Amino acid sequence: MDKPNSQDRVDTEARILEAARLVFFKQGMAGARMQDIANQAGVNKALLHYYFRSKDKLFQTIFIQAFQTMLASFKEIIVSPVGIREKLEAFIHIYISNMRQNPYLPLFIINEINKNPDSFPKQLIPQHNQVDLRQLFVQAQKEIEEGKIAPFKPLHLIMNVLGMSIFTFIAKPMMVQMLGINETQYETFLNEREEQIISFVRSALNPS
Amino acid sequence: MDKPNSQDRVDTEARILEAARLVFFKQGMAGARMQDIANQAGVNKALLHYYFRSKDKLFQTIFIQAFQTMLASFKEIIVSPVGIREKLEAFIHIYISNMRQNPYLPLFIINEINKNPDSFPKQLIPQHNQVDLRQLFVQAQKEIEEGKIAPFKPLHLIMNVLGMSIFTFIAKPMMVQMLGINETQYETFLNEREEQIISFVRSALNPS
DNA sequence: GTCTATAACAGGATAGAC
C-alpha cells in the first residue's frame, strides 16, 4: 500500500513545493524555516533536503517559478495588436484577477529582488521582454502624438497602472491596521477594484 | 578624554539607532544581524544589548519610529482646510519629497506589518487617525455630489494616489532588473514623478 | 560605558536505520 513509486515522488515533491510557496511567500527567504515548510507539507524536515538539497535551492525553485508567473501576467497583454488604452485595461483586468489567487506574490517578488539585487537569476530576463516593453513605450508615444491619449510620459503611465494594481494587494495589511478594515470589507474593495482603476485611467487618458 | 558622560550615552545610542535603521530597513527583522548593526555603528555587539536589551526591543524601537514618520507624512495633509484635489496634490508632493530621503521606508513598513500583523503595536493607531481618514472620505463624497470631482469611490481614489506614490519607491529594484534602468535614469524618473502623478490625477478627476 | 570571552540556542544539513 505504501510502496513508493514514481507517483508518490511526484505527489510528495508537489506537496513540498506547495508548502514552500506558502511559507516563503509569507515569510521571505530569511524569515522562512525549513521546519515550518516540513510541517506545512506534512513531511519530515530531512525530506526537504532529499528532494531539494538545500534551503537555498528550494527557494530558487519557488522564486523562479513565481517570477515567471508574474511575467506571464504581463506578457499576455503586451503583444496583442490593440491600442494602449485597451492594453492597459486588459492588463488591469488580468492582473487583478490573477493576483486574487496569489495575493502574496507581488510583495514577495519585490522584496526578494530588493534584498538581493545581485543574485537575481539572469535566466529570468530573456532579451525579448525588454524589447516587448520598449515596443509598448513606442506605441504609447505614437498614440500621444496622434492625439489619441493625453500626453503622459509612457514610463510614468505604465508605472501608474502598475502601482494602482499592485498596491491593491500589497496594502491589505496596512488597510486592516490603519483603517480597521475587516476581511469582508476588503473583499468588497477587491470586487470594485478593477472597475475603479479602469475608469480612473480611462478618465485620465482622455485628451483635453 | 574618554570619560563617559551623558553626552556620550546620547551619541552612542543615537549611532546605534541610526545603524539599526539602516540594517533593518534593508534586511527586515528576520534578515538583520546584530553583528551587522554593531559594525555599522562602529561599536561592539554587546553594547547593543546594553542599550536595548534584545534584538526584538531594538527592532520595535525602529519600527515604531518609522511608522510614526510615515504617519506624519499623511497627517500633514489631511487636516488642512482645502479641497480634495489640493489635498491629494499636497500629499503627492510631500510624500515624494519625504521618501526621497527614506526610500526604503514604505517597503519596510508594509513588509513587517505583513509578516507579523498580530504583533502590531496598538499604541500606533490612535483613534483620531481613523477619524481623520474618515473625514477625508466624507469630504470626497461631498465634493463628488457637488460635481466638483469625477465620481470615484473615495477609498479607491485614495488607494490610487497612494499606490502611484508608494510604488515609485517600492518598484525601483524591479525597474532596474526588468527595464535595465540605471541609477541616473532612475533619478530622472524621480524628478519627473511628482508632476506626472499630479497631472494624471488632475486629469482623471475632471468632471465630465 | 565599553570591551572580550563564552554560554545558550536555533536552524540548516547529514548519517544511517527502516
Next chain:
DNA sequence: GTCTATCCTGTTATAGAC
C-alpha cells in the same frame, strides 16, 4: 522514499574584566 537522531555553524544573549 521516509524517518529519527545528531552534527555543526551562525546568531542572540550574558558574564565579567577594565
